Each structure stands twice: as C-alpha cells, then as structure tokens.
Amino acid sequence: xxxxxxxRLGEAYVCRVLCASGYEILARNFRxxxxxxxxxxxxENILAFVEVKTxxxxxxxxxxxxITELKKTHCSSSSGVVLS
Numbered sequence: 001x002x003x004x005x006x007x008r009l010g011e012a013y014v015c016r017v018l019c020a021s022g023y024e025i026l027a028r029n030f031r032x033x034x035x036x037x038x039x040x041x042x043x044e045n046i047l048a049f050v051e052v053k054t055x056x057x058x059x060x061x062x063x064x065x066x067i068t069e070l071k072k073t074h075c076s077s078s079s080g081v082v083l084s
Contacts, residue, residue: 010054
C-alpha cells in the first residue's frame with residue numbers, strides 16, 4: 001500500500017472518530033498561504049486543527065516527531081482565517 005493511501009485511510013479514520021465524538025468536520029486538506037491542515041473540526045466552542053500522521057505497525061518513528069516546526073508554527077499562530 002502506498003504512503004498516500006495509508007495517509008488517506010488515517011485521515012478518514014480520524015474524521016470518523018471526531019464525528020463520533022460530536023465534532024463537525026469543517027474542512028479537509030485545507031490550504032492557505034503555502035500551509036496545509038489535514039482536518040479542521042468544530043464542537044461547540046472548540047475549533048480543532050488536526051494534523052494526521054498515520055504510521056504502520058512497528059514503525060520506528062514517532063508521529064509527533066514527524067510534524068515539522070513550520071507546521072507547528074502554522075498551528076499555533078493566528079492567521080485571521082474565519083470558517084463559517
């Protein structure tokens with residue numbers, strides 16, 4: 001199975017888990033100013049920006065370590081984007 005396919009399966013799974021937990025999926029693969037966020041979801045007054053890192057069993061890498069500093073910066077900074 002290709003890495004892209006594995007990533008899509010992981011994102012679909014996370015969307016199902018979020019929806020089962022009461023979140024509404026607002027966007028998938030959202031792009032702005034050269035950045036991309038896998039999932040944006042909302043539950044009541046919580047807006048969640050979700051980066052999905054799907055790993056194969058017995059993977060030697062940690063998912064959190066796979067998130068670049070640039071991605072972390074995009075997630076934590078205010079971009080002025082309003083989703084309705």
